Amino acid sequence: MSPEKTAITTNLMPVSPFARLAGLLEGVAPGGPVVDLTVGEPHHPMPDFLMQGLAEAQELFGKYPPIRGSVEFRAAVSDWLSRRYPYLDGLEETKLGIIPLSGTREGLFYVAFSARARRPDIEKPVILMPNPFYHTYAAAAGACGAEPVFLAAGPESGFLPDLDAIDDEMLARSVAFFLSSPANPQGAVADEGYLEKTVQLARTHDFILISDECYSEIYTDQPPPGALETASKTSKTLANVISMQSFSKRSNLPGLRAGFCCGDPEFIEDFASFRNVVAPQTSLVVQHACVRVLADESHVEVTRDLYREKFEAADTILAGRFGYKRPEGGFFLWLDVSEFGGSEAAVKTLWKECGVKLLPGRYIARDEADGTNPGEKYVRVAMVEDLATTEDALTRIAGTLK
Numbered sequence: 001m002s003p004e005k006t007a008i009t010t011n012l013m014p015v016s017p018f019a020r021l022a023g024l025l026e027g028v029a030p031g032g033p034v035v036d037l038t039v040g041e042p043h044h045p046m047p048d049f050l051m052q053g054l055a056e057a058q059e060l061f062g063k064y065p066p067i068r069g070s071v072e073f074r075a076a077v078s079d080w081l082s083r084r085y086p087y088l089d090g091l092e093e094t095k096l097g098i099i100p101l102s103g104t105r106e107g108l109f110y111v112a113f114s115a116r117a118r119r120p121d122i123e124k125p126v127i128l129m130p131n132p133f134y135h136t137y138a139a140a141a142g143a144c145g146a147e148p149v150f151l152a153a154g155p156e157s158g159f160l161p162d163l164d165a166i167d168d169e170m171l172a173r174s175v176a177f178f179l180s181s182p183a184n185p186q187g188a189v190a191d192e193g194y195l196e197k198t199v200q201l202a203r204t205h206d207f208i209l210i211s212d213e214c215y216s217e218i219y220t221d222q223p224p225p226g227a228l229e230t231a232s233k234t235s236k237t238l239a240n241v242i243s244m245q246s247f248s249k250r251s252n253l254p255g256l257r258a259g260f261c262c263g264d265p266e267f268i269e270d271f272a273s274f275r276n277v278v279a280p281q282t283s284l285v286v287q288h289a290c291v292r293v294l295a296d297e298s299h300v301e302v303t304r305d306l307y308r309e310k311f312e313a314a315d316t317i318l319a320g321r322f323g324y325k326r327p328e329g330g331f332f333l334w335l336d337v338s339e340f341g342g343s344e345a346a347v348k349t350l351w352k353e354c355g356v357k358l359l360p361g362r363y364i365a366r367d368e369a370d371g372t373n374p375g376e377k378y379v380r381v382a383m384v385e386d387l388a389t390t391e392d393a394l395t396r397i398a399g400t401l402k
């Protein structure tokens with residue numbers, strides 16, 4: 001069966017956007033040297049001390065890792081959180097749950113089951129998520145028996161879901177809300193006011209706010225605020241709020257498969273017990289290396305500079321085109337290609353005429369009730385290559401779509 005034939009999205013099990021893209025471009029030859037800017041896989045150097053960190057702990061390959069992580073890993077996360085979000089400094093361990101993840105993706109999937117399980121009183125549970133969305137959110141909702149509810153996150157609402165537009169019936173049935181900030185793909189950042197309101201909704205309706213902060217360290221000027229700090233400022237507790245963090249984007253380590261989940265200690269304890277029987281444990285060798293990676297900010301600053309250079313190039317090459325605006329955070333461009341036939345047509349044209357491969361926006365969004373798709377007008381560009389490759393690709397995009 002060709003990938004196109006498998007490209008059916010159902011409410012329960014969405015198909016990978018990359019499989020759909022393979023179907024779209026099947027049999028179409030690239031019209032130039034290939035540059036693939038589809039996957040959010042940073043091609044910047046990894047921290048040079050990583051291998052040493054792995055090597056010094058290699059005897060730990062002989063041990064099954066405890067699901068709650070090593071003491072040193074949890075301490076390193078706690079220290080990092082205190083530095084990054086000063087308001088969390090001094091929070092006792094009993095008030096802040098922390099567990100390692102084998103990449104944030106698996107955590108985002110399994111967490112939905114625990115969020116659903118804590119509200120057995122809700123007969124027809126729903127999980128709220130932005131539209132466009134990271135596919136794991138929808139898969140997690142479907143798998144745990146909750147209906148995914150897609151909240152439009154287009155330009156009218158600043159590319160984040162409009163919290164005032166969620167109806168009360170949905171809120172009453174919600175067991176979780178996946179929020180992505182900085183948002184993949186639009187790069188919008190939820191400010192403190194927005195986070196405060198979302199935390200408030202989670203507490204009023206007793207659901208779990210799952211704040212996906214994988215891109216929190218990739219920004220131009222101001223570090224984006226975090227949901228935990230906002231929750232703690234508002235009420236001195238982390239009740240109903242967890243944050244998901246990844247080493248893939250901050251430290252250019254998508255192949256390490258490492259991240260962590262932190263926040264509401266009671267919920268994290270439930271999540272840890274569930275994980276203890278189902279989830280992949282994170283290798284203690286990896287956790288040991290992560291301790292070193294978290295303690296170092298210099299490689300993260302270098303990474304931010306590399307992205308800054310590329311966004312400066314984009315500011316020039318794409319000025320006045322495709323509704324371009326430098327994203328507040330993260331490393332994607334979300335370009336409006338409606339003049340060029342919309343997302344699939346533009347991706348096909350670019351591939352056929354200049355060899356640049358992008359992701360159609362409609363593949364990472366769901367049709368709304370009125371039949372419109374908030375990704376239809378857009379293509380997503382992952383700014384993950386080096387400066388020269390990125391400049392070349394952006395120049396080809398601007399030269400081809402005109």
Ligand SMILES: Cc1ncc(COP(=O)(O)O)c(C=O)c1O
Nearest residue numbers: 040103104105134184246248259
């Ligand atoms: C919004 C979002 N959340 C989570 C992830 C998963 O990251 P990880 O590599 O830690 O599994 C990604 C990866 O691209 C992402 O874009």
